[in-house]
Amino acid sequence: MITEIAPAAEPVVSEPARPGKRRRAWDEAPRWQIYLPLGIYLLFTLIPFYWILLFALRPAGSTSLVPWPVTFDHFRKVWTERSFGTYFTNSVYVGVSTLVLTTVVALAGGYALARFDFRLKRGFMLALLCSQFVPGALLLVPLFQIFARLQMINSLGSVIIAETVFQLPLSMILISGFIRNVPYSLEEAAWVDGCNRLTAFRIVVLPLLRPGLIAVGSFAFVHAWNHFLFALMFLSDQSKQTIPVGLNTLMSSDSVDLGALAAGGIIAAVPVVIVFAFIQKWLITGFSAGAVKG
Amino acid sequence: MAQAAAVAKPPAPPRRRRASATPRRLPYLLIAPAALLMLGFIAYPVLSVFYYSLQNYNPTKPWRNGFAGLGNFTQAFAHDPQFWDTLTFSAKWVVAEVGLQLLFGLALALIVNQSFAGRALGRALVFSPWAVSGVLTSAIWVLLYNSQTGITRYLADAGIGSYGTSWLSDTSTVFPAAVVADLWRGVPFFAILILADLQSVSKDLYEAAEVDGAGRLKQFWHITLPHLKDAIVLATLLRAVWEFNNVDLLYTLTGGGPAGETTTLPLYIANTSVDAHNFGYASALTTVAFVILLFCSIVYLRLSKFGGETK
Numbered sequence: 001m002i003t004e005i006a007p008a009a010e011p012v013v014s015e016p017a018r019p020g021k022r023r024r025a026w027d028e029a030p031r032w033q034i035y036l037p038l039g040i041y042l043l044f045t046l047i048p049f050y051w052i053l054l055f056a057l058r059p060a061g062s063t064s065l066v067p068w069p070v071t072f073d074h075f076r077k078v079w080t081e082r083s084f085g086t087y088f089t090n091s092v093y094v095g096v097s098t099l100v101l102t103t104v105v106a107l108a109g110g111y112a113l114a115r116f117d118f119r120l121k122r123g124f125m126l127a128l129l130c131s132q133f134v135p136g137a138l139l140l141v142p143l144f145q146i147f148a149r150l151q152m153i154n155s156l157g158s159v160i161i162a163e164t165v166f167q168l169p170l171s172m173i174l175i176s177g178f179i180r181n182v183p184y185s186l187e188e189a190a191w192v193d194g195c196n197r198l199t200a201f202r203i204v205v206l207p208l209l210r211p212g213l214i215a216v217g218s219f220a221f222v223h224a225w226n227h228f229l230f231a232l233m234f235l236s237d238q239s240k241q242t243i244p245v246g247l248n249t250l251m252s253s254d255s256v257d258l259g260a261l262a263a264g265g266i267i268a269a270v271p272v273v274i275v276f277a278f279i280q281k282w283l284i285t286g287f288s289a290g291a292v293k294g
Numbered sequence: 295m296a297q298a299a300a301v302a303k304p305p306a307p308p309r310r311r312r313a314s315a316t317p318r319r320l321p322y323l324l325i326a327p328a329a330l331l332m333l334g335f336i337a338y339p340v341l342s343v344f345y346y347s348l349q350n351y352n353p354t355k356p357w358r359n360g361f362a363g364l365g366n367f368t369q370a371f372a373h374d375p376q377f378w379d380t381l382t383f384s385a386k387w388v389v390a391e392v393g394l395q396l397l398f399g400l401a402l403a404l405i406v407n408q409s410f411a412g413r414a415l416g417r418a419l420v421f422s423p424w425a426v427s428g429v430l431t432s433a434i435w436v437l438l439y440n441s442q443t444g445i446t447r448y449l450a451d452a453g454i455g456s457y458g459t460s461w462l463s464d465t466s467t468v469f470p471a472a473v474v475a476d477l478w479r480g481v482p483f484f485a486i487l488i489l490a491d492l493q494s495v496s497k498d499l500y501e502a503a504e505v506d507g508a509g510r511l512k513q514f515w516h517i518t519l520p521h522l523k524d525a526i527v528l529a530t531l532l533r534a535v536w537e538f539n540n541v542d543l544l545y546t547l548t549g550g551g552p553a554g555e556t557t558t559l560p561l562y563i564a565n566t567s568v569d570a571h572n573f574g575y576a577s578a579l580t581t582v583a584f585v586i587l588l589f590c591s592i593v594y595l596r597l598s599k600f601g602g603e604t605k
Binding site (some may be wrong): 016029031034035037038041042043044045046047048049051052054055067092104105106108109110113115116120121124127131132133134135136138140141142143145146161162164165166169172197224226227228229233243244247248250251252256262264265268269272273275276277280281282284285 | 317320321322325327328329331332334335336337338339340342343346391398403405406408409416417418419420421422423424425426427428429430432433434435436437438443445447452454480488489490492510511530535538539540541542543546560563566568573576577580582583587591
């Protein structure tokens with residue numbers, strides 16, 4: 001079969017003189033078996049991105065498949081006339097607050113789960129797992145009532161709390177896994193040297209948690225940035241709304257301004273795609289460190 | 295409790311730590327913020343949904359409010375064909391999405407786990423849709439599918455296919471069209487999780503298998519797949535729950551249409567509570583959705599013998 005073909009595409013430098021350098025068979029896939037499927041999949045991934053870029057950059061009414069001449073009119077229009085400038089600020093506020101709140105609260109809880117045995121621990125873990133099955137979308141009405149009673153409707157605080165609450169369980173499970181991977185003896189050694197628990201944690205454990213915290217934090221940010229339904233339901237004032245709600249408004253108006261919609265989409269995508277490009281490596285190492293060992 | 299204090303005590307501290315008395319209360323203090331948030335904003339809403347499911351409750355028709363017993367449930371199961379339609383569609387949606395995401399996500403993870411030139415860039419590009427929101431995904435695919443602005447128009451200009459209508463407004467094409475749009479964003483998520491787990495496969499296993507003369511296919515079947523099993527079970531379960539509950543994409547992409555063709559149960563519930571203000575009935579439907587999710591999850595974990603090897 002195809003898979004049995006020896007990797008002839010690349011001369012196998014087996015160098016029998018260096019036994020330690022032997023390459024794994026798994027790595028010896030013929031190049032075309034990598035590049036062909038990857039290339040096809042890349043087309044599927046990138047054409048949609050290209051399409052929206054095309055509509056954002058070419059003048060209205062143009063049917064050219066190349067965005068030339070480039071115009072930034074759509075961006076100018078959507079940023080000022082369609083108040084994406086305001087939406088952007090609100091989304092940044094919601095995203096960053098959710099990130100900070102989720103990480104801090106999950107760090108505290110995760111530490112307790114990783115380092116102590118206490119009576120309610122099993123029950124608490126079970127509650128965390130069960131909460132994964134609770135659909136936020138189905139709790140819209142009771143959540144709305146709660147926030148109304150707290151006078152928080154139309155305030156970004158309601159969205160931040162709601163996003164944080166649904167990010168917390170998974171974040172805490174992941175973080176407690178990361179902490180468990182740090183040997184307890186490191187902390188104990190710091191105590192012997194005269195540190196209290198908090199200082200020992202800050203100096204010894206926290207630096208080692210960096211990849212995991214970056215993964216969890218960016219996860220929380222991207223979710224809060226992207227999530228649509230809570231903002232749609234809890235924020236009625238236009239000046240309080242976030243980017244996904246703004247996009248939905250653009251999409252559902254009677255005569256859709258495609259240029260503005262595409263430009264708004266680019267504005268929505270750029271921050272998260274940049275965040276993602278930076279954290280991608282940590283995301284994979286972070287997940288493999290926390291999720292697997294559990 | 296005494297045990298906790300003992301565990302937390304450092305071996306032979308030279309001087310008494312200030313914190314030595316706290317560990318008894320410390321773990322509770324540490325989980326308190328998380329526990330309070332979850333009690334207030336998850337547990338309480340869930341309980342109130344259970345409560346309202348037994349009530350007639352509609353703020354626009356207050357004269358009919360009151361205890362309903364199981365009336366809402368019999369209404370759903372016996373007299374509401376839309377409930378069954380949306381439930382069936384939800385099942386179809388979850389199975390199609392999770393199955394295809396697993397298939398493509400696994401393949402993608404295996405490919406980008408190889409070493410090849412340009413791997414870092416390749417990974418960043420294929421994973422990038424993961425970061426994009428459901429609403430933006432909708433916006434992009436609405437453009438792509440539209441007969442005026444989409445790909446079909448340019449293909450038709452070049453003599454391939456016909457101009458026709460948007461795939462999203464035709465009842466025979468809307469399902470695959472919506473599935474593909476959600477795959478675009480969902481496959482990278484799966485690939486990332488599986489890739490993360492692939493990194494932890496011991497390389498010695500492959501070397502041993504190679505010495506034994508096992509080919510790449512055999513190595514995949516006997517080493518990689520068993521290693522990934524728990525991660526796959528967990529990822530498919532989380533993803534299934536997530537796909538079941540996710541309303542962002544379908545709400546904005548098709549709005550549940552055309553002709554209610556793509557309305558999932560959660561979308562139906564959202565419409566019942568938000569547009570029709572029928573909170574009591576929506577709560578009963580929500581309760582049914584909970585029970586179904588929980589039941590399916592337990593059956594799935596049992597059938598897949600999750601974590602079975604460790605015991």
